[in-house]
Amino acid sequence: MTTGFTPDTLRFLVDLRENNTKTWFTEHRERFDRHVLNPMAELVGELGPAMLDIDPDFETRPLVGKTIARVHRDTRFSRDKSPYRTNLWFSFKRPFKTWQENPAFFFDLGIEQCHYGMGFYAASRATMDHLRAMIDDTPEEFLEATAPARGQTRFSLAGEMYKKSLNPKLPPELADWYQRKTLYLMRREPVGAEHFGPGFADRLREDFTILAPLYHLFWSLRTDNGGGSGARRNGA
Numbered sequence: 001m002t003t004g005f006t007p008d009t010l011r012f013l014v015d016l017r018e019n020n021t022k023t024w025f026t027e028h029r030e031r032f033d034r035h036v037l038n039p040m041a042e043l044v045g046e047l048g049p050a051m052l053d054i055d056p057d058f059e060t061r062p063l064v065g066k067t068i069a070r071v072h073r074d075t076r077f078s079r080d081k082s083p084y085r086t087n088l089w090f091s092f093k094r095p096f097k098t099w100q101e102n103p104a105f106f107f108d109l110g111i112e113q114c115h116y117g118m119g120f121y122a123a124s125r126a127t128m129d130h131l132r133a134m135i136d137d138t139p140e141e142f143l144e145a146t147a148p149a150r151g152q153t154r155f156s157l158a159g160e161m162y163k164k165s166l167n168p169k170l171p172p173e174l175a176d177w178y179q180r181k182t183l184y185l186m187r188r189e190p191v192g193a194e195h196f197g198p199g200f201a202d203r204l205r206e207d208f209t210i211l212a213p214l215y216h217l218f219w220s221l222r223t224d225n226g227g228g229s230g231a232r233r234n235g236a
Helices: 007-018 022-027 029-054 125-137 139-145 172-178 199-210 212-221 229-233
Strands: 088-092 103-109 113-120 156-158 184-190
Touching: 007 029, 022 029, 029 088, 029 103, 029 199, 103 212, 113 199, 113 212, 125 139, 125 172, 125 212, 139 172, 199 212
Parallel strands: none
Antiparallel strands: 088 103, 103 113, 113 184, 156 184
């Protein structure tokens, strides 16, 4: 069982923000592994079986570059040349090169806040057009399919929206989806004691399970269906 994040996790991230150099990080690598990377990997390991129940094609290995983000930043095209991130995240997704266009579950831990949820990082235009076609053709069925989103208070619908109304006649509960350029459901909250210790894995598992029906709906929007046994099993 995971020991979970601790106040030492945040202390390291704060120290890294104030000493963001290769020399400092190398000298304090053991702290990073103990207080940040290892708890993150343990959390991924705890969640893995439940995530495979949602989609057996998920990559669930608790490894950097597989489910866990690299702490090293790509600074080639950034004005900010800080070599290391002061936040760390993991994601559960199918191992495709075009993962940005596919739905995924994610968790991001920062110094002041954490956020987690499920959705598209950058849904393709074809995917979102498919969503709008579903709303136009079968609005009642779409409302029924998205009922899990409206029947909970843990997550909010998010994603960049078009400024100009695409269909002024739609009621708000449909327009909120229709207007999106991409979409995801996310919870954002200040980091506190509830995120420390082994119990947080249970909470995250329960919250991700809430989003499972919507994950399968999001896969059904993919015009090529992405392939894989999960898509076939769930009718996507």
